[in-house]
Amino acid sequence: MTPPPSHLDLGVGLIVTGGVDLLWHEVEDLVDVLEVEPQTLWDGNDGRGRRIARDALRWLRSTQRPLLSHGVGYPVGGTCPPDPDGVAAAALSAREVEASHWSEHLSFNRVGAPGSERYAGYLLPPVPTPESAAAAVGHVGRYQDRWDAPFLVETPTSYVRATPGDLTDGEYVATVARGADCGILLDLHNIWANELNGRQRVEDFLASIPLDRVREVHVAGGDSLGDVYLDSHVGPVAPEVLEIARGVLPRLPNVRAVLFEAVPHSIATLGAAGLRGVLADIHEVVDGARAGGVTVPSATAATGPGSPPPQGPTGDGGATARREAALLDYTTRAAERLDTPDPGADALRHLTDQARLSLLVGTHRAELATLVTRLGPDGARAALGRFLARAPATAWSGEQGPAFEAWYADLLAAEPALTEPAPAARS
Template sequence: MTRLGVGLTYLPGLDRITDACADLLDVVEVEPQTLWRSRTDGGITLDEEALRRIADLPGARLLHGVGNPVGGCRPPDRGHTALVGELAERLGAPWVSEHLAFNRVGGRRDGFRTGFMLPPCPTPGGSRRGIGSVRAMAAALPVPLAVEIGANYLRPRPGELSDGEFARRVAEGSGCGLLLDLHNVLANERNGRGGVDELLAALPLERVWEVHLAGGVEYRGYWLDAHSGLPDEELTALAERILPRLPALRAVLFEVTPSAVPQLDPAAVRELLARMRAMWPAVAPLPPLRPLPPVLPGQSPRPPDGPSPDDPAGPYGADGPADSVDPEEWEEALGGLAIGREPGTALARELAEDPAIPLIRDLVTEFRGSALAGSLRWTVRLLLLTVGGPGMRELLDGYVLACPPQLFATEEAFAFAAHLRRVRPRVRWLDDVLELDLGLIRAQVDGQSCTVHLGTDPTALMADLGAGRLPVDPPRGTFQVRLVDDSRPAAGTSSGPADRAASALPG
């Protein structure tokens, strides 16, 4: 079957929604990075328990990458690509998708992560680098690859390729398919980057295999691609207009972020899925899905009966706007600004004038703080109870400026712990609580018990912090605590709140 149908992206905690909508789910999409656990030795393991839950869900499976984008100068991580390929074969996914963006800058020695997927350099040279990155991933996967056009909060600059033209060049030059996130393109229109119809006119719609719908929120004068709930009426009306125009469409997915899951009404999600089915009428059987051949220079990038191309030299020829900036310089400048570095080049100073830069910095900080709240939950609770919200924000701001972002929440946890040990905030019990948190992480991600040595009774510490209050004169002494992840079978495990907490920390 080449047409999968409608469905949603899967997240932990979404079970009440999937249970209520099981009869309407034709496909469930999985973000592979949410199933990975970064071990303390640098390796990555798969969360088999989460995978078993996914196996019990109805419908087909798709994979949508969220951490290894393919729009930048650095090629995708080969190890991560191999893991995605293995998971695609295991789940029987007919294709894999990734973002047309970048989140890594520079080389092995001077490189850094941005903590946020940023827009690639919108020039012909940038599109050529994107083509190379897409081809590298596609060649390493056992199934075809589609790329997603992302949200872009930057103002358009003179001489740039439009978002649609850039995506067209990359798709046609690499031979990949497209994932059209209609909320992304509507957000771009609302934020002043150009109209939805203008973008669609530039895209090769015959390459669109998948569509995403999501909700957003207004923040600091921008419409954010926040996946914060159900799509609004303007977006659903747009989908009703656009879906019948996509001749190769195979799946339509509703996306939502974990923080929005508790507020989702199962009945409202059912209504949305039913409406998605109705707005996408059945068509004649689609041809088998296979990688599309790239369009070479001199070839027509449109089907014979399509409109004439604007650039007869092909999607990565020398025609079109001249490169106004080097792609590597673009990534160095924009990536550095995103993580709070001062602008050191003319391009960086120009980009720093864009009002979206403070927004992006704020989002990077918020994402990193959220990762720490989930992975170092006892430490963050102690800090909030001791120094309060402003003090915690000051610590977080100092950490963000001192340490580049990490890919995994557990890696952020160890980096933040090292930062706290350097700056030494005046917080009682911090060393012991931090040691407990890090021990719990090690037990979970390594899958084996971990022993920590403390100077304060851990039961008293965690009982008070768990109740939302500072400890009151907890017993001091020498305590040796063996921590285990109680979601894994283990012999000789101890009991108590420390053990139960181990299984609650995300990777």
Template sequence: MPANPFNGHTDYGIGLGLRVPHYSHILAKKPVVDWFEIISENFMCGGGRPLEVLDLILEQYRVVQHGVSMYFGSAEKPDREHLRRLKALVRRTNTPWLSDHLCWGSVDGTYTHDLLPMPYTFEAAKRTAAKIRMVRDFLEVPICVENVSSYAEFHASEMTEWEFLGEVVELADCGILLDVNNIYVSSKNHGFNPYDYLNGVPHHRVGQMHIAGHTKFEKYLLDTHDHPVLDPVWKLYAHATRLCGVTATLLEWDDRIPSFAEVHDEALKANEFIGGARGAAPAEAARVG
């Protein structure tokens, strides 16, 4: 299901994150790229270079907005002024869907600027879903929520992470941005089978996927986005596309960013792993897989 209500019925292919070190290359060379993902917060400013570059990009490319500060899992309601600014950006980019994370990160207006894991409780799922609906109704654009990588689990949890994700998106009637690398990182940190996770999410709601690199430490994996994608993550990605269909996919590379060509080549490797899903209905393909 390449196109569904949760990605605005689009079929976007392989995208890249729009990052400052690549601005001049992209504007000068105009490389062929299916789409760019922007971090919304980097463009929620009054003017200057960020918005000028964005407008130039919008003349040539399709852009999808990805956020890092909505904190659907935080208890406080969304800030109205923040939503107004975000909506102005949504109108500017004409993003067909908008994503942010299934996490919390602020308390009473104090921000951690981190994507913190939630306790997987029914109460949290209900509250989070209500917030997602509020944001979607205000912004008038489909929302996809992204699973985060995590390093801690809570005693209070009443279900698995994938059950929680499913519960939230069903209650909110929203989409999923399935971050395959995050699933892998969390599976190693918490000792679950990443294929159980992939098999357990509602596949028809997956509107986008993320792939990225991570770093191995002695006792845990850290989601660093500063490496090429590792083999086990590619294998998971192949399985995910067999389950969900060929879905808009984005490579995240946010630190120690190499040349544009290197990042683009890495992203396009995704095509090698989605062959099995092409031309077959997702469920059928998954059975074959």
């Protein structure tokens, strides 16, 4: 029998995002492992070229680092199953990079019956009921059927208020991990953000999940949108998150890697010196955990299903799916309001707007510039809000673009002043 991997054997790593390749030679001595988000590297902009671009794959292999695969497009946390073609493509990408393990978000981004699904445009937090947990177990199984490398579910972040009667965040993750007999990607910034936004305390969450199932840890920074703290992956690792990592890593007998997450503009802002500082901080925490050894009794490191998951009422008559649909409709502007106002849902609506509009920046820059120039920032924002309410959300710029072009043509017909030459500037 192959012995289990040793504690933190893969070490400290980075998520491969824009800018990492440009700084690679200045930080590579501090990077032990890389994590790939395959969907961000796929060819094409319409969802059909579901294959890692060959240039990107060559660069990944040239680093000579162990690779992990982390999906960002076909989550497992909703009642609507992930797109089977997307799951198959994610499995192919994970095999191509020879991932030591692979993972997906315990979130959702689709609702509806087969053939009439609606897309969210953003990863939305799961509705943590026994019904959605049971559905997630089945969705994880779809991944596991495609490839037998260890599969992990990422602990989700949620900005919305907790609902009385739901599972706690920890119970939800534990139910899915045990029911699917899968691993856990413990995102410490996610669960800290949840606590800051009024959900379960970090220590209560950690006490609820099977720590022996954690194979990977994520750390990151964030910022705020009004009163909501965001898991935005901006800036260095929050000091509080490093302290949580310092305390929990010795309690994770099967954890293999700690990965730093940052969005591309944050990588650019940090630069090589800032990124080296972040990685050095993580190494200090990881080295301390290695030196101290594992503090959990070895008997807790079982790899089987473990104790029964929390039980609750079943057969909710579609109430969970209706709650998912209400949140999706609000965040995509298909609905103007929720039954119960929630600042967290407002934040998700703003983030969904930004994600959807970002699909147009690379392909319709001139049109967007015209809107801002002629209508002003507030007028352009209002006009684009009308576009978002009219067009279905999509993951791909190749699908969002034609919808925008049709809307923009109607706008020009209704407001011909937009096409008139700009007035000459006064000297």
